[in-house]
Amino acid sequence: MVNKNAINIDKILYILRHNWFYIPAVLVVALLLAMITIQKVGEKYKVEASLQIQNQSLSTAGTQQELFLKGAELFASETNVADEIGAITSLSTIAETLRDMNYHITLYEASSRIFGIGAGDKEILNPFFQIRLTEGFPQATDVPVQITFLENDTYRVQATIEKGTHLFRSTAIDASYETSPDKVIIDKTLKLTEPYTDNYLNFSIALQENVPTSADTEYVFVINEMRSLAETYRNNLAIAPIFDGASILNISSSSPLPQKEIDFINGLMTTYIAKSLSKKNRLAQSTIASIDKQLDIAVDTLSTIEGSLEDFRSKNEIIDIEKTSENLNNQFTTLNEKKSDLTVKIEYYQYLTNTLTKKGSIDEMESVSTAGIEDQVLSNLVIELNALIQERSSIAFSSSSESPVLKGIDQRIRASRSAVLNNVNSLLSSYTINLRNTEERLDKINDQIAQLPRGERNLTSIERNFSLNDDLYSYLLQKRAEANIALATNVSDKIVIDEAHLVGKAFPSKPLLLIVFILLGLLTSLGVLFWKYITLSKIITESDIPTYIKWPVLDSIPYQKDKIKVSKSLKVYNKLKEKAKDGTKVISIVASNPSEDTYALTKGLVGQMIAMGDRVALVHLTSDLEDTFEQPKRIATKKVINNQVQDLIDTELSTELSVHKVSAGEFAHGNSIQELLFKLRESHDFVLLLAPSLNDSLAYYKVREHLDFTLFIVQSGFTKTSVLSENYGNMSLDSNIGIVIMNKA
Structure with a gap:
C-alpha cells in the first residue's frame, strides 16, 4: 500500500x-x-545615548518645593515615561533641533555627472560656507540647487523648479506653503555679497573668514521640507527604558553619517532638556506674575483699610480701644472725685458766706472754722478774723460798748470780714465754674463710655480686615521672594547620562x-x-495516482538508457502469465498520448515471452486518422512508432513472432478482427495488440470488447492526472486493466 x-x-x-x-x-x-x-x-552606524528623565537626587528638594504654593508644583511633578518619550519624539522637538543645527539644509559636494544629485555626491557636514535662508520669503523645497563658485568673487545658481513644487515661507513644522504654477529653470550669477532673491528661492551665502573659495567648485544644496524631514528622523529613532519602570531612556538610531547622527541626538537631548526647563521657568514666571497681581490687589485693599482706620480714629479719637476705655474710666474717677471735692468746698464756702453775712451785732459773731480751706490767703484772713473776734471778746469783757478800743476792734473786724467775704465769694465763684466744667466733662466721658461697644466693634472689624490683608501681603511678599529665588536657581531634573556615541561596527x-x-x-x-x-499536475510515481482510480499498478519500470529502448518487467510478465491460466490471452497495450514507451514495453514483453517459450502474436492496430488532421508533432511520433514496429519485425525475433497490421478503417469496413483474434488465440499463448493512443483514435474503444486484459501505460512526468482521470471515467467499468508506469522522467 x-x-x-x-x-x-x-x-x-x-x-x-x-x-x-x-x-x-x-x-x-x-x-x-x-x-x-x-x-x-x-554602511550604517548605530548611535546610542542614555537620558534620565527624572533626577532622583532632587527628590528631597522636590518634596520641600512641593510646599511652595500648593497647586503650582514647579519642581516636583509626576513623570510618565510614555509621555516623556512622546515629548522627545514629537515633531516640534525634532524640528526645533534640526532648525537649530541647520540640518534642514543638506549640502553636497557635486561629483562629475549631469546636473542633479547623483550617487557619487557626498554630503558635507562642516562646509566652509553656510546657506542662510531669508525668513518670510518663498523657498522651493526638495529641489537640488547647484552653487558654483566662480572667479572674481562671484557664484552661479542653477536649479530646475518643477510645476507643483512646494514653496514654504517658514521652516516651522506647521508652515503653510504655495505651489509653483509653472516649470522654471534658474541660471543666475551674482556677487558673493549679494543675496539671491526671486519668487522661488531666497538665500544668502555666508563664508567663513580666511577661507578662500576655489574657482569652478560645484556644490548642491537641498532645502528639506521640515515636516517630512522631522518624520524621517523620528522614524529612525528608537527610544525605550533600559528596563521596565526605569526613568533612564536608551536613545538609538542609525545613519551612514555617524558624526551627524551623534550631533543630532546630542542636540535632541539638549533641546528636550531646554524645553523642559523653559516650561518650568514659564510656570515660575506665571506664578510670579500672578503673585504680583495679588500684591497689587492687597496694596489697594490695605490702603483703603488704612484710610478707614485713620478716619475712624480721627472721628472717635481712639487709638487703642483698651487704653481708651482705661483712660476714660480713670478720667471719670478723677473727675468724679474732683466733683465731690468741689461740692464740699462750695458747700463750705456757702456756709462761710452765710455765717459771715448773718445779720446781728458784731458781739454775737462767732469764730469761723478754717477746716477745708486750702487757699492760704483765705485761711490767713479767716485766722486773722477769728483772732480779732477773740480779742474783742476779751476787751468787751472789761470795757463798755462805747469804748474807743472796742470800737476800733469792731472796725477792724468789719474790715476783716469784708475781706474774707470778698475772698470767699471769689473762690466760690471759681469753684462753681470749675464744678460746672467738671460735670460737663463727666457727661462727655459718660457719652464716650456709652459709645465704646459700637466703636470697639467697628474698630475690631477694621483692624481684622487690616490684619488679614496685611498678613496676606506679607505672605505674598515672602512667596514672591521664594519664587524669584526658585526661578534663579531652577535646574532641570532631566540629565544626560551618556552622550551619543558609536556602538559596534558598521552595518x-x-x-x-x-x-x-x-x-x-x-x-x-x-x-x-x-x-x-x-x-505539479503530472504523475511521477504511484502515489500521484488518485485514490478513486481502482486500477492496480502492476509495475514501475525504470528509464532505459540503451538505444534500442527495451523495457522489461518481470512483474508484468508474471501477472500476465498468471492471468493466462484463466484464459487471458489477448492483451492490449495502450497509452493516453502517442509514446515510444508502448513500443519499448511491447518489445520487452515479446522478448520475455519468446525467451520463456511462449508463442506470441503481435497485432498492430493503426489509426485511420493519423495522416489527415493531427498535429505535426504527434504525426512524427506515430511515424517513429511505426518505424520501431517495423524494426521489431526485422529483428531476429521475427522468425518466432506472428505480426499482423490492421487499420481501424479496415475493421470498420467488414474485415472482422474478431475472427483474427480468435484464430490467433487458438494458435498462440499470448496475443499482444498494440493500439493507438486514446486521445488520438477510437480504435481501442472499437476492439475493447474483444480484449481479455489491457496494459495502460502511464508516462512518468508526462501523463497528467486530469488525463488519467478522464480515461478512467471512460473505462471505469472495465476491471481488466492494469497500470504500468514508465519512468522516463
Whole structure:
C-alpha cells in the first residue's frame, strides 16, 4: 500500500531535474540585488545615548518645593515615561533641533555627472560656507540647487523648479506653503555679497573668514521640507527604558553619517532638556506674575483699610480701644472725685458766706472754722478774723460798748470780714465754674463710655480686615521672594547620562549582506520548487495516482538508457502469465498520448515471452486518422512508432513472432478482427495488440470488447492526472486493466 501523504522522493527528484535552473537564476538575481543594496544603502552606524528623565537626587528638594504654593508644583511633578518619550519624539522637538543645527539644509559636494544629485555626491557636514535662508520669503523645497563658485568673487545658481513644487515661507513644522504654477529653470550669477532673491528661492551665502573659495567648485544644496524631514528622523529613532519602570531612556538610531547622527541626538537631548526647563521657568514666571497681581490687589485693599482706620480714629479719637476705655474710666474717677471735692468746698464756702453775712451785732459773731480751706490767703484772713473776734471778746469783757478800743476792734473786724467775704465769694465763684466744667466733662466721658461697644466693634472689624490683608501681603511678599529665588536657581531634573556615541561596527556588513541575500535566494528558489512540487499536475510515481482510480499498478519500470529502448518487467510478465491460466490471452497495450514507451514495453514483453517459450502474436492496430488532421508533432511520433514496429519485425525475433497490421478503417469496413483474434488465440499463448493512443483514435474503444486484459501505460512526468482521470471515467467499468508506469522522467 502506497502512503499518499508521504514525501515523494521521486517527485522531488523530478522537480529538481526539470527546474534546477531556478536555483542559479534566483541566486544571480539575489547577488545583483545585494550589490544594488550595498551601493544604494551603504554602511550604517548605530548611535546610542542614555537620558534620565527624572533626577532622583532632587527628590528631597522636590518634596520641600512641593510646599511652595500648593497647586503650582514647579519642581516636583509626576513623570510618565510614555509621555516623556512622546515629548522627545514629537515633531516640534525634532524640528526645533534640526532648525537649530541647520540640518534642514543638506549640502553636497557635486561629483562629475549631469546636473542633479547623483550617487557619487557626498554630503558635507562642516562646509566652509553656510546657506542662510531669508525668513518670510518663498523657498522651493526638495529641489537640488547647484552653487558654483566662480572667479572674481562671484557664484552661479542653477536649479530646475518643477510645476507643483512646494514653496514654504517658514521652516516651522506647521508652515503653510504655495505651489509653483509653472516649470522654471534658474541660471543666475551674482556677487558673493549679494543675496539671491526671486519668487522661488531666497538665500544668502555666508563664508567663513580666511577661507578662500576655489574657482569652478560645484556644490548642491537641498532645502528639506521640515515636516517630512522631522518624520524621517523620528522614524529612525528608537527610544525605550533600559528596563521596565526605569526613568533612564536608551536613545538609538542609525545613519551612514555617524558624526551627524551623534550631533543630532546630542542636540535632541539638549533641546528636550531646554524645553523642559523653559516650561518650568514659564510656570515660575506665571506664578510670579500672578503673585504680583495679588500684591497689587492687597496694596489697594490695605490702603483703603488704612484710610478707614485713620478716619475712624480721627472721628472717635481712639487709638487703642483698651487704653481708651482705661483712660476714660480713670478720667471719670478723677473727675468724679474732683466733683465731690468741689461740692464740699462750695458747700463750705456757702456756709462761710452765710455765717459771715448773718445779720446781728458784731458781739454775737462767732469764730469761723478754717477746716477745708486750702487757699492760704483765705485761711490767713479767716485766722486773722477769728483772732480779732477773740480779742474783742476779751476787751468787751472789761470795757463798755462805747469804748474807743472796742470800737476800733469792731472796725477792724468789719474790715476783716469784708475781706474774707470778698475772698470767699471769689473762690466760690471759681469753684462753681470749675464744678460746672467738671460735670460737663463727666457727661462727655459718660457719652464716650456709652459709645465704646459700637466703636470697639467697628474698630475690631477694621483692624481684622487690616490684619488679614496685611498678613496676606506679607505672605505674598515672602512667596514672591521664594519664587524669584526658585526661578534663579531652577535646574532641570532631566540629565544626560551618556552622550551619543558609536556602538559596534558598521552595518550591514557586506559579507553578511551577501550571505543574507544568498540565503534569501536559496529560500526563494526552494519556495519556487516547493510551489512547483505542490502544483505539479503530472504523475511521477504511484502515489500521484488518485485514490478513486481502482486500477492496480502492476509495475514501475525504470528509464532505459540503451538505444534500442527495451523495457522489461518481470512483474508484468508474471501477472500476465498468471492471468493466462484463466484464459487471458489477448492483451492490449495502450497509452493516453502517442509514446515510444508502448513500443519499448511491447518489445520487452515479446522478448520475455519468446525467451520463456511462449508463442506470441503481435497485432498492430493503426489509426485511420493519423495522416489527415493531427498535429505535426504527434504525426512524427506515430511515424517513429511505426518505424520501431517495423524494426521489431526485422529483428531476429521475427522468425518466432506472428505480426499482423490492421487499420481501424479496415475493421470498420467488414474485415472482422474478431475472427483474427480468435484464430490467433487458438494458435498462440499470448496475443499482444498494440493500439493507438486514446486521445488520438477510437480504435481501442472499437476492439475493447474483444480484449481479455489491457496494459495502460502511464508516462512518468508526462501523463497528467486530469488525463488519467478522464480515461478512467471512460473505462471505469472495465476491471481488466492494469497500470504500468514508465519512468522516463
